[in-house]
Amino acid sequence: MENTERIEAALEAALALQQGPEGPPLLAAAMRDAVFPGGARIRPHLTLAVAQACGAEDLNLAAAGGAAIELMHCASLVHDDLPCFDNALTRRGRPSVFAAHGERLAVLAGDALIVAAFQSLAHTGATQPQRLIPMISTLSVAVGAPSGIIAGQAWECEPRVSLSDYQRAKTGALFVAATASGAQAAGTDANPWRALGELLGEAYQVADDIRDVACDSEMLGKPAGQDVTHGRPSSAGELGLTGAVQLFDQLIAHASASIPACRGSAQLRTLLRMEAKRLVPNDLVRKFAPSVTRVVA
């Protein structure tokens, strides 16, 4: 089975635990719309790639860990799109959950997806508690306060915020969870893998800032120019597009260098290079930052 299929199957299995004829059908529909069809599933792909690089013999637990992280990501998008935050009517080229199902079901679908993440992870990992319990801790830290994605979103409510604290929590935390839980699912030490998650999270945030400025809404599948509209800190705003592309390439280079010695390190480096070019394509660099000679070639 390919990783893409593994991830989709794990997400389906997670939602299946919360489906049933006795439940309210509109909530079930809102939950499905929040998860399918997804984006690039970048975080669960990372979890599986790290688990494979660590030599995991069975990928079910890694897939469940990656799916749990993706469910948290989906939940955060649903709540971020609410009227009190971004008031975003589109997401991934379709109506946002709030636009399609109303504010009340968007609040509840996000809540239920947070529960689904823990529930499905514990369900799959029940027979391997010595791996499962650290994965639950990793997931909790990445999502809750003081430094997970919920805390990241909460920084938008504070009178003062540092760009690095904000982005580390808002985006970086789930990437650290993705690499750490891949290692934990393989039964190996998560700590040497945290730097990779941190650097990729930062790179992903910079790529998102670049795309928010350089791409139009149709290409993004969500409204463009949101950072400026909401006065949010943005590396592309601070450094300009040229500086932001240079920073992105540096972060990818550091991420690649941070990969611990392991069975599948070469393959993981190749994957990283491909992903970097998908996130910030050469075409886009030639158009908006023509003076940059890319490190990621």
Add this chain to the structure above:
Amino acid sequence: MENTERIEAALEAALALQQGPEGPPLLAAAMRDAVFPGGARIRPHLTLAVAQACGAEDLNLAAAGGAAIELMHCASLVHDDLPCFDNALTRRGRPSVFAAHGERLAVLAGDALIVAAFQSLAHTGATQPQRLIPMISTLSVAVGAPSGIIAGQAWECEPRVSLSDYQRAKTGALFVAATASGAQAAGTDANPWRALGELLGEAYQVADDIRDVACDSEMLGKPAGQDVTHGRPSSAGELGLTGAVQLFDQLIAHASASIPACRGSAQLRTLLRMEAKRLVPNDLVRKFAPSVTRVVA
């Protein structure tokens, strides 16, 4: 240590896992306001009482399980009070989290409390996975779809709903979790304890309906008459106050009869009788339903 102290200590420990100088202070304040000072902590008291009745040798895990259920209850109150649901400005006699901290922090505080519930339970139960993992499953089922409290709230968004489905999910689910996880924390079978949770959940809902009609806002610590205002199904509305008090007393009698044979069954029955009189006091019955001869005396 008394159970009240055990519960408050477990709640403090759960919040401590999500506190830190690196986190956004307004989110931390909103989370604390959602949890402290609490109400009667009826669900965690029930978890501890069942664990004690089952002869639990160590109450830490039961306290963590009860606290996790209470955190879910607090999270649901915070989200239920949002403008898109009840738009409630007061709760437990103080400003609701939304009124005090704004809509955005109320959404995020509720989210973080759901995470805190799983995180703190897994943290305390890490050394007893054979008890912990069923408790995580119990908690998930009680909170998520298709029949937990989130589904219960979602029934309010459906065009048609049966009173019993709505109340079983919205209130009953956490009571079933409370009795079941008490048994699971003691290492015993949860199934014989589910009926007690169901009956108490139903009784508690009926008591709430009675109080919503019979008490004023000051006594309730939240706006009175909410069921009528929001057109919600209510047993006091359907049966009148006299019928609702009779139903309440019957449910308590059935709950008491459902207690499985165990070491502490007599003590648990005494506790139940006291709790019933706290929820629907004799004074209130004499005033609003004088024709009723109480079964719970």
